[in-house]
Amino acid sequence: MASDPKFELARILTEGVARIAPNVPGISVQLEKPRKPEHGDYACTVALQLSSKLGRSPRVIAEELRQATAQALASTAMWQPLELAGPGFLNARLVTAEKQSIVRRVLEQGASFGRTAASKPEKIQVEFVSANPTGPLHVGHGRQAALGDALAALLESQGHQVTREFYYNDAGAQIQNLALSVQARATGIEPGGAGWPADGYAGDYIREIAEDFKTQKGDLNDLEAVRKFAVAFLRKEQDIDLQKFGVTFDVYTLESSMYSDGKVEAAVQGLIASGKTYEKDGALWLRTTDYGDDKDRVVRKSDGSYTYFVPDVAYHVAKWQRGFAKVIDVQGTDHHSAVTRVRAGLQALGIGIPQGYPDYVLHSLVKVMRGGAEVRISKRAGSYVTVRDLIEWVGRDAVRFFLVSRKADTEFVFDVDLALAKSEQNPVYYVQYAHARVCSMLAQWGGDPGSLAAADLGSLKSGKELQLAQRLSEFPEMLSAAAEELAPHAVAFYLRALAGEFHSYYNAERILVEDEALRVARLALCAAVRQTLANGLALLGVSAPEKM
RNA sequence: GCGCCCGUAGCUCAGCGGAUCAGAGUAUUGGCCUCCGAAGCCAAGGGUCGUGGGUUCGAAUCCCGCCGGGCGCGCCA
Numbered sequence: 296m297a298s299d300p301k302f303e304l305a306r307i308l309t310e311g312v313a314r315i316a317p318n319v320p321g322i323s324v325q326l327e328k329p330r331k332p333e334h335g336d337y338a339c340t341v342a343l344q345l346s347s348k349l350g351r352s353p354r355v356i357a358e359e360l361r362q363a364t365a366q367a368l369a370s371t372a373m374w375q376p377l378e379l380a381g382p383g384f385l386n387a388r389l390v391t392a393e394k395q396s397i398v399r400r401v402l403e404q405g406a407s408f409g410r411t412a413a414s415k416p417e418k419i420q421v422e423f424v425s426a427n428p429t430g431p432l433h434v435g436h437g438r439q440a441a442l443g444d445a446l447a448a449l450l451e452s453q454g455h456q457v458t459r460e461f462y463y464n465d466a467g468a469q470i471q472n473l474a475l476s477v478q479a480r481a482t483g484i485e486p487g488g489a490g491w492p493a494d495g496y497a498g499d500y501i502r503e504i505a506e507d508f509k510t511q512k513g514d515l516n517d518l519e520a521v522r523k524f525a526v527a528f529l530r531k532e533q534d535i536d537l538q539k540f541g542v543t544f545d546v547y548t549l550e551s552s553m554y555s556d557g558k559v560e561a562a563v564q565g566l567i568a569s570g571k572t573y574e575k576d577g578a579l580w581l582r583t584t585d586y587g588d589d590k591d592r593v594v595r596k597s598d599g600s601y602t603y604f605v606p607d608v609a610y611h612v613a614k615w616q617r618g619f620a621k622v623i624d625v626q627g628t629d630h631h632s633a634v635t636r637v638r639a640g641l642q643a644l645g646i647g648i649p650q651g652y653p654d655y656v657l658h659s660l661v662k663v664m665r666g667g668a669e670v671r672i673s674k675r676a677g678s679y680v681t682v683r684d685l686i687e688w689v690g691r692d693a694v695r696f697f698l699v700s701r702k703a704d705t706e707f708v709f710d711v712d713l714a715l716a717k718s719e720q721n722p723v724y725y726v727q728y729a730h731a732r733v734c735s736m737l738a739q740w741g742g743d744p745g746s747l748a749a750a751d752l753g754s755l756k757s758g759k760e761l762q763l764a765q766r767l768s769e770f771p772e773m774l775s776a777a778a779e780e781l782a783p784h785a786v787a788f789y790l791r792a793l794a795g796e797f798h799s800y801y802n803a804e805r806i807l808v809e810d811e812a813l814r815v816a817r818l819a820l821c822a823a824v825r826q827t828l829a830n831g832l833a834l835l836g837v838s839a840p841e842k843m
Numbered sequence: 844g845c846g847c848c849c850g851u852a853g854c855u856c857a858g859c860g861g862a863u864c865a866g867a868g869u870a871u872u873g874g875c876c877u878c879c880g881a882a883g884c885c886a887a888g889g890g891u892c893g894u895g896g897g898u899u900c901g902a903a904u905c906c907c908g909c910c911g912g913g914c915g916c917g918c919c920a
C-alpha cells in the first residue's frame with residue numbers, strides 16, 4: 296500500500312523545520328484542514344509558531360521552509376508545490392491523481408476501509424449500561440448503550456481487542472426494595488397504600504412481575520424466592536430491549552459474585568494492609584483524601600457490612616487482573632463522584648494499577664419532553680420513557696444514531712413529540728438515503744460492482760468530485776481520532792457531512808452518462824462513498840439499507 | 844456552601860488555543876422533478892460564541908471572577 300500522503304507531508308515539513316530552525320524546542324508541525332477549498336487540502340502554521348522564537352517575520356520563515364522542502368515534496372509525486380499565503384501559512388495541495396486514487400483504495404479495501412490493519416496487543420474493556428435489575432431500561436441507558444457499543448466498535452476498528460461488559464448490581468438494598476415491592480403488590484397492596492414498602496417501586500412492571508409470580512405459584516412468604524424471580528424477570532426484559540437495540544455483551548458480571556468469590560474480602564484486607572485505613576465511630580474508613588477526594592470514605596459500616604464502593608473497587612481490581620490494560624466505564628454524570636473514589640481505592644491498594652485507571656465516559660442524562668412538559672426520569676417514579684418506547688416510536692436506527700450524535704457530556708432534550716412527528720426527517724434517514732441512492736444507481740447500471748476497483752479514475756476532475764474524494768480520504772484519520780478521544784459522535788457528524796456532499800454531487804452531475812469512461816469513473820466514486828457510509832454506519836450499529 | 848460538567852442562530856447541537864473560526868441541522872422565506880430515488884438539491888434572512896477581566900502576535904477555544912443551568916456532596920446503590 297502506498298504511504299499516506301498526509302504522513303509524508305508532515306514528515307517532510309518536520310525535516311524542513313529541523314534544517315531551517317535547528318535546536319528550537321516546543322515546535323511541532325501541525326496540519327489542519329482549511330475550511331475553504333481555495334486554501335488547499337492541508338495548511339501548516341508552523342512558520343507562525345517559529346516567528347516569535349526566531350524573531351523573524353513568519354512569511355520569510357514560511358518561504359525558507361517552502362524552498363527547503365520543495366525537492367523532497369516533488370519526489371513524492373503526491374503533492375503540488377506548497378503555496379505561501381496570508382501571514383505565513385503554507386498551503387498544501389494534493390496532485391489530482393493522488394486524490395483520485397483514494398477511490399480505488401476504498402473499493403479495494405471494502406469493509407475494512409478505515410480499519411487499522413495491524414492488531415494491537417492491548418486488551419480493552421468497555422463497561423456500559425450496567426443497569427440495576429430493578430426496572431426497565433430508560434433513555435439514559437439507551438444513550439449508554441449507543442455510546443458504549445459505538446465506542447467499542449471504534450476501538451475494535453483501530454485494532455484493539457475489546458470486551459463489552461455489563462455489570463449487574465444485584466446485591467444491594469435496591470434489590471431488597473424490588474423484592475418487597477413485588478411481594479406487596481402480589482398481596483394486593485397498591486403503591487402508597489397501607490403496608491407499602493418505604494422506598495417501593497411503583498411502576499406497572501412490578502404488578503406484571505407480581506402476577507407472573509403468582510401464576511407460577513411461587514411462595515409469597517419466601518422473600519428470597521420473590522427476589523430471585525423478580526431479578527430474573529427484569530434481566531430477561533432488559534436483554535430483550537438490548538437485543539432490539541442491537542447491542543450484545545461478551546461478559547456479564549454480577550456484583551454478588553464479588554462477595555461470593557471472596558474478592559470483596561480480599562480488597563478490604565488489601566486496603567487494611569496498605570495502612571490507608573482507620574477506625575472511627577465503629578466504622579472502617581479509607582483515606583481517599585490522600586488521592587484527591589474531598590472527604591474520607593467508609594469501607595465497612597458499623598453494622599459490619601460494606602459500602603457499595605468496596606465491591607466496585609474489587610471489581611476493578613478483577614478487571615486489572617483479567618489483563619485489561621485499559622478500561623472504559625460508560626456511566627451517567629450522576630456517578631461522577633465514583634470516579635475519584637474508585638481510583639483512590641485502586642491506588643491505595645498499591646498493586647501497580649496506573650493512576651488514571653479506569654477511564655470514564657460520563658454522559659449527561661437525557662431530558663425527555665412530551666406534550667410540552669418534561670417527563671421525569673427516575674427509577675422509582677415508574678413513569679419514565681423506556682428504551683423500548685423510543686424504539687417503537689422512531690425505530691432502532693433513528694434512536695441509535697440520534698443518541699450517539701451528541702458529545703457525551705452535553706445534556707440534550709429528546710422531544711418525543713418531535714421525534715414522532717418528524718421521524719421521517721431524522722438525520723439518520725439522510726445518511727441512509729445516500730447509501731440507498733448509490734445502490735439504486737448501481738442496480739440500474741447493471742455492471743459488476745467488483746470491476747469498479749479497476750476503473751480508470753482519470754476523468755474525475757470537477758471540484759465536487761475531488762472534494763468528495765478528499766472527504767473519503769479523511770475517514771481513517773477521523774476514526775482514529777474519534778477512538779483516541781473516546782468520541783463516537785464524530786462518526787455521526789462525519790457521515791452527515793459525507794452524505795451531504797454526496798447528495799450535492801448527485802444533484803449537480805449526472806452519474807449514468809453516455810461516455811463510458813466517465814460513467815464508470817463516477818460510479819466508482821459513488822461506490823466508494825457507499826462503502827464508506829456502510830462502514831461508518833456499521834460502527835454505530837445502524838443499518839445501511841439498499842432500498843428504503 | 845463545596846466539587847465536577849455545561850452556557851455558540853428561534854430550537855437541537857458541532858467546533859475547544861493559529862488569523863484560512865462564526866458553523867451544521869432544523870424552523871422560516873424563495874427557487875429546482877418530461878431526466879440516475881424530491882426521504883434530495885440551490886439560495887436568502889438569522890448569533891457581541893452567557894458576562895467582565897487576564898495571558899498571547901492571535902481567544903468561541905487557555906486562566907480567574909461573576910451570572911445562569913445540570914449532576915453530585917449518606918455508615919444508599
